[in-house]
Amino acid sequence: xxxxxxxxxxxxxxxxxxxxxxxxxxxxxxxxxxxxxxxxxxxxxxxxxxxxxxxxxxxxxxxxxxxxxxxxxxxxxxxxxxxxxxxxxxxxxxxxxxxxxxxxxxxxxxxxxxxxxxxxxxxxxxxxxxxxxxxxxxxxxxxxxxxxxxx
Numbered sequence: 620x621x622x623x624x625x626x627x628x629x630x631x632x633x634x635x636x637x638x639x640x641x642x643x644x645x646x647x648x649x650x651x652x653x654x655x656x657x658x659x660x661x662x663x664x665x666x667x668x669x670x671x672x673x674x675x676x677x678x679x680x681x682x683x684x685x686x687x688x689x690x691x692x693x694x695x696x697x698x699x700x701x702x703x704x705x706x707x708x709x710x711x712x713x714x715x716x717x718x719x720x721x722x723x724x725x726x727x728x729x730x731x732x733x734x735x736x737x738x739x740x741x742x743x744x745x746x747x748x749x750x751x752x753x754x755x756x757x758x759x760x761x762x763x764x765x766x767x768x769x770x
Contacts, residue, residue: 620672
């Protein structure tokens with residue numbers, strides 16, 4: 620699912636901007652976590668997996684675009700590598716840390732708590748996007764294709 624939504628996400632981000640594209644994806648991802656917490660049959664888990672793949676695919680693609688777009692032209696390669704270093708750290712460390720919480724909360728409450736955290740993140744993202752924090756002030760291209768060199 621992640622690979623299916625990436626090409627569509629890039630075009631939507633170009634046409635509509637980050638807020639109308641990423642906000643619904645955050646809600647779909649939160650819904651997938653609620654489904655995981657509440658469903659016990661295979662159909663519910665398959666729907667949760669589809670929703671999770673859609674949400675994560677759009678969010679990761681959009682977050683990468685935002686990071687590279689708002690970076691100064693000469694810092695695009697460093698920005699992209701820093702983004703992926705932190706993403707790799709979250710992918711490696713997140714499950715380990717959350718695994719320590721499971722004995723205290725159980726799986727269902729863990730996923731419900733994560734969905735609430737994601738909705739809080741969506742509210743913060745909305746406030747920052749409306750305040751203009753994800754727009755580029757320069758008309759100069761970021762130079763992502765040329766590695767930061769002037770075009």
